Structure formats: structure tokens, C-alpha cells
Amino acid sequence: xxxxxxxxxxxxxxxxxxxxxxxxxxxxxxxxxxxxxxxxxxxxxxxxxxxxxxxxxxxxxxxxxxxxxxxxxxxxxxxxxxxxxxxxxxxxxxxxxxxxxxxxxxxxxxxxxxxxxxxxxxx
Numbered sequence: 001x002x003x004x005x006x007x008x009x010x011x012x013x014x015x016x017x018x019x020x021x022x023x024x025x026x027x028x029x030x031x032x033x034x035x036x037x038x039x040x041x042x043x044x045x046x047x048x049x050x051x052x053x054x055x056x057x058x059x060x061x062x063x064x065x066x067x068x069x070x071x072x073x074x075x076x077x078x079x080x081x082x083x084x085x086x087x088x089x090x091x092x093x094x095x096x097x098x099x100x101x102x103x104x105x106x107x108x109x110x111x112x113x114x115x116x117x118x119x120x121x122x123x
Contacts, residue, residue, distance in 0.1 A: 002029045005047065009119040013037045013046040021057040043077040044101070047118045049111070050083040077121075080114035082106045 002025035005014025013033045017025070038044050081088070084107060095103050106114035 001025055004029060004033060005049065008047065008115060011037070011041045011043075011045055011121070012115065012119050013044070014049075014115075015046065016049040016051055017057075018051045019056060021052065021061045023058060023061055026061060038075045042075070044075045045078045045118050047080045047082065047115055049108070050081070050085075050088070051108075054083075054085070054088065077101050078118045079103045080106055080118040082108055082111060082114050084108055 001019050002015050002017050002021060005016050008014045015030055034044055093105050
């Protein structure tokens with residue numbers, strides 16, 4: 001399941017994945033929040049906390065995650081991905097080199113730093 005994270009700066013969306021993550025989680029939670037943020041601010045800044053192993057994401061969820069990247073690519077500014085997997089964080093950092101906007105991986109202990117980084121409006 002994916003839930004919204006409350007209490008973030010108004011120009012940052014926040015999501016937390018726990019347990020099994022499905023395609024519907026993206027369609028019902030992530031996409032509407034991302035769309036609202038882009039419509040309101042003109043860009044997509046977000047924090048995504050994965051508090052579940054990636055094996056708990058269904059194939060449909062992976063597809064929707066890819067669709068989020070493609071649909072909002074031109075509007076994406078900063079995406080902070082928080083996971084305890086150092087391998088996933090390295091992948092996130094490398095992925096950010098090849099896509100518009102900035103991606104950065106963080107460990108759970110770096111949550112406050114991740115939020116601050118995602119909220120930074122500088123280039």
C-alpha cells in the first residue's frame with residue numbers, strides 16, 4: 001500500500017510504501033497527488049519512502065512507477081527516494097544522471113535531509 005506523507009512543504013509530495021504495493025496504489029494515491037502538485041506548482045518534487053522490500057511491488061506497480069516517470073518527466077524537478085537498500089540508492093543516483101530532473105537516494109536515517117533536498121528549489 002502507498003500512503004501520503006503529511007507535513008511536508010507545500011511544494012513537495014510525499015509517499016510511503018508499506019506491505020504489498022499494487023498498480024491501484026499508484027492510480028489512486030500517487031498519480032492524483034502528483035497531478036495536483038504539478039497543476040498547482042508547475043513542477044514535481046517528491047519524497048518516496050520504501051518501507052517494504054522491492055519484491056513486494058507487483059508487476060503492475062513497477063509499470064505504474066515507470067509511467068509516473070515518463071508522464072511527468074518534463075515537470076520533474078527533484079525526487080528523493082528513501083530505502084534501506086544501498087544498491088537501490090546507488091541505482092537511484094545513477095538513474096538521475098540519465099533522466100530530466102534530479103534523483104537522489106537516501107537511507108531511512110537521512111529522512112530529514114531527503115525532505116530538505118527535495119524541497120530545495122534551486123537548479
